[in-house]
Amino acid sequence: MNNTFGISTHCLAGVDPESHLPLFARHGFTDIELNLGYWPWLADDAALARLKAIIAGCGLNIWAYHMPYGGTVAEAGNIDPAHPDAAVREATVTAVAWAMERLADLGGRRLVIHPNAVHLKAEDRAGAMARSCHTLRACQEELAALAVRRAEAREIVLAVEPMPPWGLLNRPEEVDALMGELDPNHVGLCLDVNHINLAAQDPIEYVKRIGGFVRTTHLSDNDACDERHWVPGRGVLPWADLLAALTGSGYDGPLIFETGQFGADAQDTVAQLAGLKETLRSGVAGH
DSSP: OOOOEEEEGGGSSSOOHHHHHHHHHHTTOOEEEEOGGGHHHHHSHHHHHHHHHHHHHHTOEEEEEEOOOBTSSGGGOOBOTTOSSHHHHHHHHHHHHHHHHHHHHTTOOEEEEOSOSSOOOGGGHHHHHHHHHHHHHHHHHHHHHHHHHOGGGTTOEEEEOOOOTTSSSOSHHHHHHHHTTSOTTTEEEEEEHHHHTTSSSOHHHHHHHHGGGEEEEEBOBOOSSSOOOBOTTSSSOOHHHHHHHHHHTTOOSOEEEOOOOOSSOHHHHHHHHHHHHHHHHHHHHTO
16 A cells, blocks of 8 residues: 555644644644635635745645535535525535635645535435535536636545435445536545444445545544544544555545544644554555
8 A cells, every 4th residue: 555644634623734734744744634624724815825834834735625514614604515595506616616726726636525514304315416416516617617727726626525324425326426427537535434434334345336436535433323533443444444445446645634633732643643654554555
């Protein structure tokens, strides 16, 4: 397995690039995902310039930015590709197009987005799927146009994240339906293993089925009952089999840790994750 390991700012509490990004660099991480809390930093030109300076000074690569969902970031509005209100869906496309521009400014390559933002009833699932697909197709068109205008955007892919059972794309047939409507040069998946392990299915078989669509990842563990965002190895996920299935499907991009922070000391969390890199790599090698 030749994949590098990266880290999301989600792993640490708060938004503090002045201390968090150098901490990542000191522990050997270079590929970084900025979580949704960085929206205000992207929206302010002076803050964005400062962020770029910190990134350059640490020798980091911004691999991805995670879009807000629903109303999680007030400044971003209500972002939901599957929302019943067409105005919300249109605003979502506008927000995604803007975020793609900012991601290009940072030299990033993946824009992560949830296919829906609210818990779905069984009878609403098909309609939500159709609306999400339509919205994501519009986002794809925005990305294709941006790639024509800006060389920096030509490697950006919109990475749609399969959700826990209450949301979309945790069923392989939904992934097949979505990707059958979209251009894999512009749209793929963000595989969050913490989500797919909750969907009453074999996560290994799921990964084997959809692995060819994966363009980025989120790694964390759980107890198969709820999202925990635990450090890998604390829960029940079969890591060696899971990563072997993923890399065996052809995914060669960064493996991004997306845990929570455990305890008051951010350094302890980052050090623990850094220490897992070789453990996980060795597990796959011995598979």
